[in-house]
Amino acid sequence: MKARNQTLFFVALLCLAGGCQSPKLAVEGDPMLSVNTLIDAPDDYAARRVGTDAYPIPPYAKFLKRVKICLNPGHGGDADQRGFKRGPTGVREAEMNLRVAQYLRDFLVACEADVMMTRDDDILLTYEERAAIANDWGADLFVSLHHNAIDNKPEVNYTTVWYHGEVAYRPSNLDLARYLCEGLYDALALPRITDVPLKSDNLMYKDGFAVLRHAKVTAALCESSFFTHPDEEQRLRQPEYNLREAYGLFIGLARYAAAGLPxxxxxxxxxxxxxxxxxxxxxxxxxxxxxxxxxxxxxxxxxxxxxxxxxxxxxxxxxxxxxxxxxxxxxxxxxxxxxxxxxxxxxxxxxxxxxxxxxxxxxxxxxxxxxxxxxxxxxxxxxxxxxxxx
Ligand SMILES: [Zn+2]
Structure with missing residues (x-):
């Protein structure tokens, strides 16, 4: 959070001095290169809300106990690539992915699930490294957390959850994807849906998403909403909204575990x-x-x-x-x-x-x-x- 505050302070100072037009300032204050683009929240923001009336732990969540869940917040360490994975005002996908994952971890840990994060900081990892963390740990479930983007269609905003390859590739991937999607539907209540929200990664790439292709455990990738939608981008900066999304994912995982993991x-x-x-x-x-x-x-x-x-x-x-x-x-x-x-x-x-x-x-x-x-x-x-x- 410090870096953002320093940048804002610097920009404010130079603007007061009448220097907003200087080329150097344009770089220093460039929102498409900024970091810490979310609204600040204390580290225990989610932990203090887990189990409250707004975010109750349902009794069936007890079946998450000892389930090994690896959370993979997408991207990270990429703020220096101008405009990379950012919304219209420069909010970074890497940051919203991480915060949703951290909040989801708080819910899961409260239910005594075993949770591993591929990253807990703004760092760069390859897709192979991310999958290897889940594989080597022997995760039961590997959940990649992303938010979606589309060029020149700011009105688009809906949820998709992705599985690897053909439907028969690994049937449990579809179970995981389905439960995550239903949890997101309930929590986000976006006004638009896509009629078939579970999607094969072959629709995007011939060999699918690398992170799902390298996964040797049950895996799915969430594209919870679109940060290219201007209102959604602003919601995704808010800790309350990140927590709501995490809660939806948590409820999805809890329902999945409650239905029995064969x-x-x-x-x-x-x-x-x-x-x-x-x-x-x-x-x-x-x-x-x-x-x-x-x-x-x-x-x-x-x-x-x-x-x-x-x-x-x-x-x-x-x-x-x-x-x-x-x-x-x-x-x-x-x-x-x-x-x-x-x-x-x-x-x-x-x-x-x-x-x-x-x-x-x-x-x-x-x-x-x-x-x-x-x-x-x-x-x-x-x-x-x-x-x-x-
Ligand atoms: Zn992404």
């Missing part, structure tokens, strides 16, 4: 026998039916996954019922769809794949997809199994 866990690779407890973690329930799946009955080439619908572990009434849509289960080995067996004993779900021909030695990629009863797809669907042919 996961799969590899519990037996080819050549391995199923652990005596079926690979179930400590304290998992066993049931007489689970004896139907024992190591001795499994072919040596079998690959076994335990599925988690993201809901059953809550032990709600009816938790023993199947909450996975059976027809949505698909397994692919090295991209080829293969048959599977699905077994639910009321306490856990097992998915078994027995390749009809032995897999060649070496690494193989296995993709496991399914939807839970709320139509949410698997967060981390890719596994590598090593086949030892000796």
């Amino acid at each position: 996961r799969a866990r590899l519990i037996a690779s080819p050549g391995e026998s199923l652990p005596a407890n079926g690979g179930a973690g400590e304290g998992s329930e066993t049931n007489a039916d689970s004896a139907t799946m024992t190591p001795t009955q499994l072919n040596k080439s079998a690959i076994v996954f335990e599925l988690d619908d993201g809901l059953r572990s809550r032990k709600a009434w009816g938790h023993a019922r199947n909450m996975i849509l059976p027809d949505t289960i698909t397994v692919r080995i090295d991209g080829e769809r293969v048959p599977h067996e699905f077994h639910d004993d009321g306490s856990r779900y097992l998915l078994t794949v027995e390749p009809s021909v032995a897999l060649p030695s070496g690494p193989h990629q296995i993709e496991v997809q399914f939807e839970n009863m709320n139509k949410n797809s698997v967060l981390h669907p890719y596994f590598t199994v090593e086949v030892d042919g000796r």
Whole structure:
């Protein structure tokens, strides 16, 4: 904030001295090169408002606990590029992206989500570096925060949320995008919408957005509103409006988590026998039916996954019922769809794949997809199994 104040002071001083026309001053006071273009707010602005009547934490937000969320505020370190990603009066996108991300972090941390930021300052990062932060950390969700721009159409202002490639590229990307978009719709209440707000990044670039292309985790990119819209640009300078947007994103993520985040866990690779407890973690329930799946009955080439619908572990009434849509289960080995067996004993779900021909030695990629009863797809669907042919 200091730099802006110094610049304003300098400009005011020179204007008072009647020097506003001097070429040097034009550069010093150039709004298209300015920094700290948002209206100042104390560091604890959001933290003091989280959970108040205006920004309540809904009870279902408890399901965000321990979800690993990487927030990526777009751009940064780019103020010296004259006019780069700025609104009509020079408000910088990099700054609004960062503040929305910081406010969103405050909401998420209040719900005990694990949050990582790709940047917490006005610094330059490559798209690869941003994605690598999420990938290396093993994020469950990777959310890129942007605001949109369009040339010569100042009246345009609506929300879009972007996914990578084709719709089937990673189904969970669409879940994340959909929930974020709905949260933004509620919070911003922009008068205009685009009729299909989830967009493929292939519409913009043949290979999509680099940050989404390099993401190996569930990822989406928000273009929450247009900073080229003159009124929206002024709103985006205000801490209150940034907080409202962050709250919408938070509510979207909380609804997503509440609907269950499905996961799969590899519990037996080819050549391995199923652990005596079926690979179930400590304290998992066993049931007489689970004896139907024992190591001795499994072919040596079998690959076994335990599925988690993201809901059953809550032990709600009816938790023993199947909450996975059976027809949505698909397994692919090295991209080829293969048959599977699905077994639910009321306490856990097992998915078994027995390749009809032995897999060649070496690494193989296995993709496991399914939807839970709320139509949410698997967060981390890719596994590598090593086949030892000796
Ligand atoms: Zn952007």
